[in-house]
Amino acid sequence: MKLPKFKYLEPTSVKEALSLLGKEGSAKLLAGGTDLLVNMKHKIETPSALVNIKRIEGLDYIKNEDGAVRIGALTSLKKISQDPFLKEKVPALVQAASKVGSYHHQSMGTIGGNICQQNRCKFYNQSEWWRSTNGPCLKVGGDICHVVGKKGACYSTYCGDLAPALLALEARIVLQNKKGVKEETLEGLFSGKGLAPLKMKPGEILTEVVIPEASLQGRSSYRKFANRESIDFPIVGLALWVSPEKKEYRAAFTAVDRRPLRARAVETFLNQKDLTEERIEEAGALASKGAQLVKTSLYTTAYKKKMMGILLKQALKETTRGYRS
Amino acid sequence: MKKVISLSINGDQYEVLVSPNQTLLEVLRDQLGLMGTKRGCDLGACGACTVLINGEAYLSCVMLAMDGVGKEIQTIEGLTQTRELHPLQEAFVKEGGIQCGFCTPGMIMTAQAILNEAEKPSEEMIKRKMAGNLCRCTGYKKIVTAVMSAAGQAGEEV
Numbered sequence: 001m002k003l004p005k006f007k008y009l010e011p012t013s014v015k016e017a018l019s020l021l022g023k024e025g026s027a028k029l030l031a032g033g034t035d036l037l038v039n040m041k042h043k044i045e046t047p048s049a050l051v052n053i054k055r056i057e058g059l060d061y062i063k064n065e066d067g068a069v070r071i072g073a074l075t076s077l078k079k080i081s082q083d084p085f086l087k088e089k090v091p092a093l094v095q096a097a098s099k100v101g102s103y104h105h106q107s108m109g110t111i112g113g114n115i116c117q118q119n120r121c122k123f124y125n126q127s128e129w130w131r132s133t134n135g136p137c138l139k140v141g142g143d144i145c146h147v148v149g150k151k152g153a154c155y156s157t158y159c160g161d162l163a164p165a166l167l168a169l170e171a172r173i174v175l176q177n178k179k180g181v182k183e184e185t186l187e188g189l190f191s192g193k194g195l196a197p198l199k200m201k202p203g204e205i206l207t208e209v210v211i212p213e214a215s216l217q218g219r220s221s222y223r224k225f226a227n228r229e230s231i232d233f234p235i236v237g238l239a240l241w242v243s244p245e246k247k248e249y250r251a252a253f254t255a256v257d258r259r260p261l262r263a264r265a266v267e268t269f270l271n272q273k274d275l276t277e278e279r280i281e282e283a284g285a286l287a288s289k290g291a292q293l294v295k296t297s298l299y300t301t302a303y304k305k306k307m308m309g310i311l312l313k314q315a316l317k318e319t320t321r322g323y324r325s
Numbered sequence: 326m327k328k329v330i331s332l333s334i335n336g337d338q339y340e341v342l343v344s345p346n347q348t349l350l351e352v353l354r355d356q357l358g359l360m361g362t363k364r365g366c367d368l369g370a371c372g373a374c375t376v377l378i379n380g381e382a383y384l385s386c387v388m389l390a391m392d393g394v395g396k397e398i399q400t401i402e403g404l405t406q407t408r409e410l411h412p413l414q415e416a417f418v419k420e421g422g423i424q425c426g427f428c429t430p431g432m433i434m435t436a437q438a439i440l441n442e443a444e445k446p447s448e449e450m451i452k453r454k455m456a457g458n459l460c461r462c463t464g465y466k467k468i469v470t471a472v473m474s475a476a477g478q479a480g481e482e483v
Contacts, residue, residue: 102457230456
């Protein structure tokens with residue numbers, strides 16, 4: 001399958017990359033390429049230029065600074081999944097990285113690229129030929145979203161594995177643009193809109209992910225339910241972070257909405273209270289509260305809702321083993 | 326715009342004229358005649374196009390050829406520099422890890438990437454890391470046995 005034509009640029013510094021992004025109208029950043037190049041082969045993403053940032057030195061690191069963990073945007077998923085410090089302190093992130101695609105995708109893919117991946121939908125991630133029978137959907141320049149049969153909004157789903165783990169860890173991101181460097185919450189990166197899932201402005205680069213010190217003290221895990229363990233995107237994914245001593249809980253889902261979603265109803269219900277079997281059951285019933293589920297995959301929304309509860313209950317039981325009364 | 330790039334493949338330098346939108350797989354097969362690397366799904370989902378980039382398993386169908394500049398690329402043709410079979414190839418033959426053979430180069434390159442990482446990978450590790458390489462003849466059991474055998478763990482329970 002031939003890639004469409006594009007201009008290819010290889011900056012060697014963030015500054016050069018930012019200046020190139022400014023000059024090219026619809027340029028896209030290329031890191032691991034395992035999401036973007038597939039979409040380009042399907043002609044659902046057709047940037048005028050690709051800015052390959054992998055030649056930029058110094059964006060591939062995992063370091064401890066003032067108690068927080070800082071991870072360079074070009075750090076590979078494989079490196080994250082094998083890091084002994086991360087394994088001990090933030091197992092949810094390590095588990096998520098080791099569940100992305102296949103071994104190959106983990107060697108090629110980066111943390112920055114995984115976070116910034118495109119949303120997915122059964123009407124969108126298809127070949128040009130397949131899509132031609134329905135006519136173009138909203139996300140590729142058409143009038144209506146085929147999922148809901150309406151104009152106005154695109155309901156494609158965010159399916160990244162790392163984002164929920166990082167949301168549960170309350171991670172922050174470092175964005176660079178021509179004006180300078182800013183650190184923001186990761187949660188704020190996601191727009192909740194299918195058409196443009198990220199709030200990043202053109203000409204901005206995500207350069208670093210920061211996990212705050214407080215999140216290193218706690219237990220965490222990531223669970224992924226997918227068609228095949230080997231390669232698929234999640235049908236539902238859940239990350240849970242728990243501080244048993246402080247009785248604090250943070251849960252985040254993926255593949256259930258247009259953005260990765262913190263399960264705040266669950267968190268409010270669980271925080272500061274003793275966790276009993278009954279309360280775990282009740283939390284499970286709250287799992288899908290706040291998620292705007294639509295049928296963007298082959299799975300029904302009712303099925304996904306049920307799975308959200310099941311994954312949450314499993315995770316709560318396992319993550320708090322030895323701490324429950 | 327087309328550009329002449331220099332690629333280091335199996336220890337040899339190749340000067341090739343390529344377009345930005347050519348994948349490494351296209352250049353390997355269509356321009357350099359290195360047909361050992363297979364074009365399967367061409368969407369990064371089957372593992373047939375696996376090559377080693379600086380010793381790690383990469384999918385050459387979702388990697389730009391221009392991205393390969395300055396990296397050590399290894400294909401199935403360069404697994405061994407002698408006329409003898411590589412121990413992995415020998416193990417695949419001996420254990421019957423080959424049926425139609427289409428997935429074999431990708432399987433072997435992925436296995437090599439695993440062995441680059443761990444001298445004695447467990448059966449579980451082999452199964453997990455090779456899960457992205459599909460064999461439609463479904464000869465998985467013998468493939469895993471072959472990799473175990475090449476890693477010097479022949480005869481262990483598989």
